[in-house]
Amino acid sequence: MMANALKIEDLHKSFSTGFIPKKKEILKGISLAVEEGEIFGYLGPNGAGKTTTIKCVLSLIFPDRGTVEIFGRPHLSPKAKEKVGFLPENPYFYDYLSAREFLSFYADLFLLNKAEKEARIASLLKLVGLEKAAGLHLRKFSRGMLQRVGLAQALVNDPSLVILDEPLGGLDPLGRKEIRDIIVRFKKEGKTVFLSSHILQDIEMICDRVAIIIGGRIINQGTLHDLISEKVLFTEVTVSGLVPAELAGLGESLSVHGGKVLLKVYDEDKVGRVLELVRDKKAKIESLIPRTETLEDIFVDMVRRT
Amino acid sequence: MPAIKTDVRVMPIRIAAKRISGTFLLVLFILAACAGFMGLKLETDKILRKKIPGSSIIYVPSGKFLKYVTFGYSGLAADMIYLWAIQYYSTYEIADRFTYLDHIFAIIAELDSRYTDPYEVGSMIAGKEARDIPLALRILDRGFAKNPDMWLFPFEAGHIAQTQLKDYDLARKYFGKAMVLPGAPDFAKRLYANAALKVTDFKTSWETWLEVYNTATDDRVKKIASNHLYQVKAEMDIDALKEAVAKFKEKYKRLPDELSRLVTAGILTSLPRDLDDKDYVYDAATGDVNPPTMWWKR
Amino acid sequence: MKVGTIALNTFKEAKRDRILYLLFFFAAVCIVFSRVLAILTVGDRVKIIKDVGLASISLFGVLMAILMGTGLVYKEIDKKTIFTLLSKPIHRAQFILGKYLGLALTLFIMTVLMAVIFLAVLFFHTFKVEWPMLTAILFIFLELMLITAVAILFSTFSTPILSSIFSLSFYLIGHLSWGLETLIKKVKPGTGRTLARALYTFLPDLENFNFKTEVVHNLPIPPKIFVYSTLYGILYAAFILGLAIWVFRKRDFI
Numbered sequence: 036m037m038a039n040a041l042k043i044e045d046l047h048k049s050f051s052t053g054f055i056p057k058k059k060e061i062l063k064g065i066s067l068a069v070e071e072g073e074i075f076g077y078l079g080p081n082g083a084g085k086t087t088t089i090k091c092v093l094s095l096i097f098p099d100r101g102t103v104e105i106f107g108r109p110h111l112s113p114k115a116k117e118k119v120g121f122l123p124e125n126p127y128f129y130d131y132l133s134a135r136e137f138l139s140f141y142a143d144l145f146l147l148n149k150a151e152k153e154a155r156i157a158s159l160l161k162l163v164g165l166e167k168a169a170g171l172h173l174r175k176f177s178r179g180m181l182q183r184v185g186l187a188q189a190l191v192n193d194p195s196l197v198i199l200d201e202p203l204g205g206l207d208p209l210g211r212k213e214i215r216d217i218i219v220r221f222k223k224e225g226k227t228v229f230l231s232s233h234i235l236q237d238i239e240m241i242c243d244r245v246a247i248i249i250g251g252r253i254i255n256q257g258t259l260h261d262l263i264s265e266k267v268l269f270t271e272v273t274v275s276g277l278v279p280a281e282l283a284g285l286g287e288s289l290s291v292h293g294g295k296v297l298l299k300v301y302d303e304d305k306v307g308r309v310l311e312l313v314r315d316k317k318a319k320i321e322s323l324i325p326r327t328e329t330l331e332d333i334f335v336d337m338v339r340r341t
Numbered sequence: 342m343p344a345i346k347t348d349v350r351v352m353p354i355r356i357a358a359k360r361i362s363g364t365f366l367l368v369l370f371i372l373a374a375c376a377g378f379m380g381l382k383l384e385t386d387k388i389l390r391k392k393i394p395g396s397s398i399i400y401v402p403s404g405k406f407l408k409y410v411t412f413g414y415s416g417l418a419a420d421m422i423y424l425w426a427i428q429y430y431s432t433y434e435i436a437d438r439f440t441y442l443d444h445i446f447a448i449i450a451e452l453d454s455r456y457t458d459p460y461e462v463g464s465m466i467a468g469k470e471a472r473d474i475p476l477a478l479r480i481l482d483r484g485f486a487k488n489p490d491m492w493l494f495p496f497e498a499g500h501i502a503q504t505q506l507k508d509y510d511l512a513r514k515y516f517g518k519a520m521v522l523p524g525a526p527d528f529a530k531r532l533y534a535n536a537a538l539k540v541t542d543f544k545t546s547w548e549t550w551l552e553v554y555n556t557a558t559d560d561r562v563k564k565i566a567s568n569h570l571y572q573v574k575a576e577m578d579i580d581a582l583k584e585a586v587a588k589f590k591e592k593y594k595r596l597p598d599e600l601s602r603l604v605t606a607g608i609l610t611s612l613p614r615d616l617d618d619k620d621y622v623y624d625a626a627t628g629d630v631n632p633p634t635m636w637w638k639r
Numbered sequence: 640m641k642v643g644t645i646a647l648n649t650f651k652e653a654k655r656d657r658i659l660y661l662l663f664f665f666a667a668v669c670i671v672f673s674r675v676l677a678i679l680t681v682g683d684r685v686k687i688i689k690d691v692g693l694a695s696i697s698l699f700g701v702l703m704a705i706l707m708g709t710g711l712v713y714k715e716i717d718k719k720t721i722f723t724l725l726s727k728p729i730h731r732a733q734f735i736l737g738k739y740l741g742l743a744l745t746l747f748i749m750t751v752l753m754a755v756i757f758l759a760v761l762f763f764h765t766f767k768v769e770w771p772m773l774t775a776i777l778f779i780f781l782e783l784m785l786i787t788a789v790a791i792l793f794s795t796f797s798t799p800i801l802s803s804i805f806s807l808s809f810y811l812i813g814h815l816s817w818g819l820e821t822l823i824k825k826v827k828p829g830t831g832r833t834l835a836r837a838l839y840t841f842l843p844d845l846e847n848f849n850f851k852t853e854v855v856h857n858l859p860i861p862p863k864i865f866v867y868s869t870l871y872g873i874l875y876a877a878f879i880l881g882l883a884i885w886v887f888r889k890r891d892f893i
Contacts, residue, residue: 050893093726096891116728123722129648131655143644144727188723367732367885374878379840381871385847386820388864428821 040227041069046101063251076242077231085231120194124201126185130174159187199230276318419453439471460484492522509539571616572636578613649741669695708790709802775854782848788879813845
């Protein structure tokens with residue numbers, strides 16, 4: 036039986052805050068399982084408990100109840116962290132170190148020997164595209180560069196499980212694409228990735244399975260395929276050569292622009308009727324796009340429901 | 342991926358046990374270290390470190406400087422230094438602790454001049470332990486200078502002058518200052534009168550005792566006053582008589598055989614009698630004149 | 640060694656702390672200024688230089704230990720650099736020890752530098768190297784090690800300002816231990832006295848590390864006390880660090 040890369044069972048955590056300590060329950064019984072070799076997305080609005088869950092896994096926080104296993108090992112065992120890499124949200128690093136010194140520090144914590152260390156650092160810097168900035172002090176790094184060196188740090192021990200907390204936050208579209216590509220490459224290398232985010236499009240693009248956490252509870256969990264039905268919600272049809280009056284009753288006219296009409300058609304057979312009309316009137320179909328349910332739709336719906 | 346050799350159910354228990362035993366070992370270590378250093382402290386206490394006498398005060402700053410530095414907490418500073426001084430001066434092993442005695446109590450006076458205990462205690466240490474009477478008096482003088490309404494300072498100074506220095510004139514001056522201050526006990530006056538007598542200031546002594554006699558509120562004090570009046574008169578009279586006897590001797594080259602001879606010789610107009618109107622006793626052989634009764638036996 | 644890695648990293652961080660250089664500058668000024676003061680005294684000039692010099696090294700050393708130590712752990716927690724660090728396979732104890740050793744190394748270098756300046760100033764006055772001063776300085780360093788441990792302990796759970804106040808209080812209590820001893824002598828024997836005695840033995844006695852008077856006046860020092868004082872310092876520091884590790888181990892880093 037293949038062990039789960041990460042298995043969390045019935046995790047509870049409360050914090051007492053305030054001058055007169057008032058207990059606030061953050062995690063109300065989290066259970067999830069991440070299979071080896073997959074990219075797992077952890078989704079939730081701000082304050083849902085994503086970061087708290089991750090910190091429990093990494094023993095930065097001690098849960099009140101529940102178990103965490105990393106590759107079958109209890110998460111507090113010293114060996115458990117040997118194969119884990121972690122990139123926190125909005126990371127802040129020792130700004131007086133250069134990128135190379137920074138990676139060297141963490142490499143030393145894994146007791147890599149000199150040769151291994153040099154090789155690893157060189158390859159990591161290349162991976163994240165920071166070779167040129169190797170000798171630059173972290174103080175001078177931009178947000179995107181910090182994110183990338185943080186990712187390099189998470190990989191210094193060639194981990195089997197990579198945990199990323201909001202890795203795409205604050206990056207420009209190019210940066211996001213680069214990170215996405217790197218994450219996909221992890222999967223090819225056989226690594227397991229656990230990433231939390233609220234940029235849904237990215238999750239949709241790269242994750243195999245997803246868990247949605249709202250208010251400290253897992254609301255839904257499973258493959259994207261299971262969560263999102265393939266049902267077509269509506270079809271967007273762009274037609275030229277017809278006036279909106281002729282298309283009335285078939286769909287919702289979204290915009291009229293330069294002779295083109297954008298129509299939102301809900302019924303399947305109405306789409307057929309539009310096509311017939313176009314054929315009869317010798318008009319033109321500019322585009323036809325069926326819109327299926329997106330993660331965003333589900334997510335917004337779930338948040339609204341709780 | 343290493344094969345999992347142990348039962349997954351056992352692992353959590355083992356890890357939990359490891360964590361608990363880790364905490365247990367840590368607590369044990371903390372307690373052991375604590376016991377260790379406490380034991381060592383007992384050992385180091387036993388070792389006597391050579392102390393330079395007075396080394397606890399290497400540099401003694403002036404009182405004025407300290408007053409500025411203590412930012413308005415000079416009263417508290419005075420208390421602290423006074424407390425420290427008491428401990429310091431009770432530590433008899435410090436052989437030359439008196440070197441800075443004057444200075445230290447001067448500092449306390451500067452910091453809180455109305456704090457009376459240090460003056461008294463300082464003067465006591467100076468007088469009884471350091472055996473420096475002038476210093477003892479100086480400290481009391483300082484106290485009196487800063488607190489001219491406190492009868493205690495000249496009173497104690499008078500005592501010291503009288504008992505230690507046997508300087509009755511000084512004692513008289515001190516008692517004189519003390520007795521006019523509010524709250525001074527009655528016998529301050531009597532001590533003043535006594536001291537005055539000792540310096541043969543008969544007039545002052547007589548007047549003072551008369552005042553005491555007249556203002557006495559109970560019979561005992563009246564008796565004391567009258568006894569002392571007797572004493573003063575007796576001394577006065579005896580002095581006069583002795584002077585007359587000496588004059589007689591000078592003139593007639595021999596002692597008179599009785600006191601009445603002094604009158605007949607024209608040296609005295611009349612013979613003084615004591616307060617009880619009795620004659621003075623004269624010894625023709627030695628020329629001594631004595632009162633018929635001792636003043637305290639009346 | 641993982642502890643060594645953290646120690647070296649801490650050293651790199653500490654030596655960039657500007658407070659260090661400010662304090663060092665003032666210590667140097669004090670030591671040199673004592674030379675000037677010596678000219679103004681009447682009598683034994685060397686004594687003043689020695690007293691001021693040793694006092695400066697001691698005082699500024701303590702300030703360095705407290706100011707750097709109280710910020711050390713707090714900064715990591717506040718700036719969240721601790722998240723990446725503790726997610727690596729290290730024990731939290733290794734973190735504390737690493738921080739401590741890194742700071743110890745920094746203070747050692749600072750003490751050595753101050754000692755060199757001090758001995759140099761003395762040399763220009765007496766034209767010989769006053770080696771006995773090193774005994775006092777060595778034990779000053781030991782005291783600094785203990786204060787550093789205390790600063791780190793407070794830094795694990797308190798803000799830098801409060802930690803500094805607590806650490807300073809520890810220092811003051813440590814030097815007023817003799818006062819408590821004197822007080823106890825005046826208490827009547829009984830439970831009160833026994834409790835007071837226990838408290839007295841538990842509270843730090845930093846005078847065990849104070850050899851300034853002996854060294855300045857060339858008094859003999861019983862060799863036993865070197866051993867006992869050193870052990871005392873080591874065990875007390877171990878105790879404090881043990882407490883720090885205990886506090887740190889259970890802490891949640893939100």
